[in-house]
Amino acid sequence: MTTKVLMKGNEAVVRGAIAAGCRAFFGYPITPQNEVPEYMSKYMPEAGGVFVQAESEVAAINMVYGAACAGVRAMTSSSSPGISLKMEGISYLAGAQLPCLIVNVQRGGPGLGNIAPSQSDYFQAVKGGGHGDYKMYTFAPWSVKEMFEHPSLAFEVADKYRGPAMILTDAIIGQMLEPIEIPEKIELNLPPKPWATTGAKGRGRNSITSLYIVPEDLERINLEIQANYKLATEREVRFQEFWIDDANLVLVAYGCVARISRTTMTMAREKGLKVGLFRPITLFPFPSKQLLELAKSGKHFLVVEMSAGQMVEDVRLSVNGEAEVDFYGRLGGIVPSPNEILEEVEKLLKPSLYQVMASAKTSTN
Amino acid sequence: MKVVFSRPRALSDVTMAYCQGCTHGIAHRLVAEVIDELGILERTIGICPVGCSVFLYQYMECDMIEASHGRAPAVATGVKRVLPDRVVFTYQGDGDLAAIGTAEIIHAAARGENITVVFINNTTYGMTGGQMAPTTIPGQETTTTPGGRDPIKAGNPIKVCELLAPIEGTAYIARASLTSPANVMKAKKAIKTAFEMQLAGKGLSLVELLSSCPTQWGMPPLEALKHVDEVITPYYPLGEFKRVN
Numbered sequence: 221m222t223t224k225v226l227m228k229g230n231e232a233v234v235r236g237a238i239a240a241g242c243r244a245f246f247g248y249p250i251t252p253q254n255e256v257p258e259y260m261s262k263y264m265p266e267a268g269g270v271f272v273q274a275e276s277e278v279a280a281i282n283m284v285y286g287a288a289c290a291g292v293r294a295m296t297s298s299s300s301p302g303i304s305l306k307m308e309g310i311s312y313l314a315g316a317q318l319p320c321l322i323v324n325v326q327r328g329g330p331g332l333g334n335i336a337p338s339q340s341d342y343f344q345a346v347k348g349g350g351h352g353d354y355k356m357y358t359f360a361p362w363s364v365k366e367m368f369e370h371p372s373l374a375f376e377v378a379d380k381y382r383g384p385a386m387i388l389t390d391a392i393i394g395q396m397l398e399p400i401e402i403p404e405k406i407e408l409n410l411p412p413k414p415w416a417t418t419g420a421k422g423r424g425r426n427s428i429t430s431l432y433i434v435p436e437d438l439e440r441i442n443l444e445i446q447a448n449y450k451l452a453t454e455r456e457v458r459f460q461e462f463w464i465d466d467a468n469l470v471l472v473a474y475g476c477v478a479r480i481s482r483t484t485m486t487m488a489r490e491k492g493l494k495v496g497l498f499r500p501i502t503l504f505p506f507p508s509k510q511l512l513e514l515a516k517s518g519k520h521f522l523v524v525e526m527s528a529g530q531m532v533e534d535v536r537l538s539v540n541g542e543a544e545v546d547f548y549g550r551l552g553g554i555v556p557s558p559n560e561i562l563e564e565v566e567k568l569l570k571p572s573l574y575q576v577m578a579s580a581k582t583s584t585n
Numbered sequence: 586m587k588v589v590f591s592r593p594r595a596l597s598d599v600t601m602a603y604c605q606g607c608t609h610g611i612a613h614r615l616v617a618e619v620i621d622e623l624g625i626l627e628r629t630i631g632i633c634p635v636g637c638s639v640f641l642y643q644y645m646e647c648d649m650i651e652a653s654h655g656r657a658p659a660v661a662t663g664v665k666r667v668l669p670d671r672v673v674f675t676y677q678g679d680g681d682l683a684a685i686g687t688a689e690i691i692h693a694a695a696r697g698e699n700i701t702v703v704f705i706n707n708t709t710y711g712m713t714g715g716q717m718a719p720t721t722i723p724g725q726e727t728t729t730t731p732g733g734r735d736p737i738k739a740g741n742p743i744k745v746c747e748l749l750a751p752i753e754g755t756a757y758i759a760r761a762s763l764t765s766p767a768n769v770m771k772a773k774k775a776i777k778t779a780f781e782m783q784l785a786g787k788g789l790s791l792v793e794l795l796s797s798c799p800t801q802w803g804m805p806p807l808e809a810l811k812h813v814d815e816v817i818t819p820y821y822p823l824g825e826f827k828r829v830n
Contacts, residue, residue, distance in 0.1 A: 243667065244663065244666065244667050246662075246663065270666040270667055272662065272666060272696075274659065274692075275688055275689070275691075275692035276688060278656065278659075278688075278689075279656070279659040279662075279688065279689055279692065280659075282652065282653065282656040282659035282660050282663065282689070283659050283660070283662050283663035283666070284663060285650075285652070285656075285659075285660050285663060286632075286650070286659065286660035286661060286662060286663020286664040286665075286666075286667075287663040287664065287666065287667045288663075289630075289650045289660070289663070289664060290630075290663070290664050290667045290668050292667045294663065294667070308653060309653065309656070312652075312653045316651070417630050417648035417649065417650050417664070418630075418648065418668060418671070419627055419628040419629065419630060419647070419648055419668070419671050420626065420627050420646070420647055420648050421627040421628065422627075425645070425646050425647055425648050425649065426648045426649075427642040427643070427648065427649040427650070427651070428642075428649070428650045428651065429633075429642055429649075429650075429651035430651065431639060431640075431651050
């Protein structure tokens with residue numbers, strides 16, 4: 221049984237998290253994610269969970285740390301400048317190998333920036349952001365439906381590989397309304413957490429720390445964390461392909477830009493241009509293997525982002541020189557239109573005057 | 586033979602890393618004795634600080650969590666809110682609680698978080714080499730106040746008990762010292778009252794313990810204790826600042 225409802229992305233992520241067994245939310249207001257704590261303050265107590273409006277983003281992420289230590293599925297949400305503040309806590313969560321969920325409804329930066337949609341926190345999400353060698357399991361929804369579904373995926377991965385997960389979204393996905401079908405119940409896969417600090421009843425004490433003074437001990441923990449990343453990279457990669465098989469040019473985009481790029485692809489196809497779309501759903505682990513395979517089959521890539529070029533670096537690393545990778549980005553909270561991306565596509569697919577002349581010369585010889 | 590003195594069950598049988606004459610060991614023991622006496626070892630969760638007592642998680646037999654610098658009251662909030670029937674305490678130094686973590690302690694107090702805070706005030710940053718703390722008293726020499734703390738240049742000390750007692754969410758606020766058997770007994774009584782306040786669900790309880798730091802003060806241990814009595818205690822008066830019924 222499902223119920224069809226019209227819902228905002230920021231509400232869907234709340235409903236999805238609660239359906240996924242999240243029972244603690246700690247947050248702080250910042251636009252454009254304010255509906256997340258607002259809905260949480262209503263729905264979380266109804267679900268028997270805990271809601272606290274913290275005094276700062278720093279306190280909120282540390283409350284998540286405490287609830288995660290206690291073995292509860294816990295989350296926080298924020299937007300770009302607030303996520304920067306949470307980075308200290310996220311590094312500690314990674315160091316202590318604690319599962320949790322952080323939702324980033326990105327806005328324009330750097331600094332105070334603006335409240336328009338952006339994708340310029342990609343590096344911060346997938347490359348660490350805080351200190352030390354760590355990453356976050358990062359999911360990039362492109363619809364309200366996925367805003368509902370991704371918390372469950374993110375919590376599962378966070379629990380399985382014991383580290384913080386992030387839903388990296390933006391002001392468009394967070395603010396837009398779409399009809400979605402909500403299942404009556406989601407089957408939960410809640411693993412036991414024998415390491416949790418819940419009181420030492422019937423067992424020896426548990427302690428949770430990220431402090432390892434002896435370098436060999438700290439290296440061992442780091443290697444454990446890296447081994448989990450490797451396993452997740454083998455098992456948890458998610459992506460979507462559209463019209464790839466015969467495509468000469470493959471657009472690579474995530475989140476709302478992937479959706480816009482899908483429209484571009486359709487427009488290009490109508491003009492007879494062989495354009496496809498590759499959409500990473502997990503940004504870490506990144507679908508590198510799949511992109512390399514496409515590169516080897518002779519595709520040319522155009523990465524489109526609302527940033528100065530962040531994911532494009534991962535695409536280039538993935539294809540490892542086997543394909544041409546071009547980039548088109550808008551900054552400052554400007555959303556590229558399908559037409560604008562199509563212009564870029566046409567530039568890349570239209571042979572240059574030099575190429576036309578060279579080919580004419582070859583044919584006359 | 587009758588056993589008249591032994592290690593509390595809540596205190597681990599390990600060698601602590603503290604300097605000679607440091608009073609952290611006494612403070613740890615008092616917390617452990619109180620946990621034993623209240624019979625709460627199996628439902629207590631402690632939050633460790635950053636600073637000299639950073640290894641506290643290895644010294645206690647209850648579940649322990651290492652928090653980042655100053656954030657222990659936020660971590661404790663997370664634990665206590667999801668496990669309200671457990672006993673949660675933080676153990677924090679003066680840099681941890683009164684400098685980097687000022688916002689966290691004030692807001693945990695304002696929310697009336699039902700947790701217990703053991704606050705160690707030795708008026709300096711011990712672990713990092715004796716720099717000025719928010720609690721360093723005027724005129725006190727530290728590595729960052731080489732001519733003695735001048736409030737005009739370096740600001741004034743923060744009196745944590747006096748700051749927190751007026752906040753509505755606090756249930757019990759007291760200051761004790763660890764300089765003599767009599768003072769240690771008073772400190773233990775205060776710590777026990779603080780935990781009892783939590784067990785009764787009254788709100789945030791805090792015990793400030795005036796402590797010595799012979800190494801960073803450059804004094805022999807006994808002289809350091811005398812310094813606490815004669816110089817520091819007059820600036821930070823002992824006693825209960827708040828006790829709700």
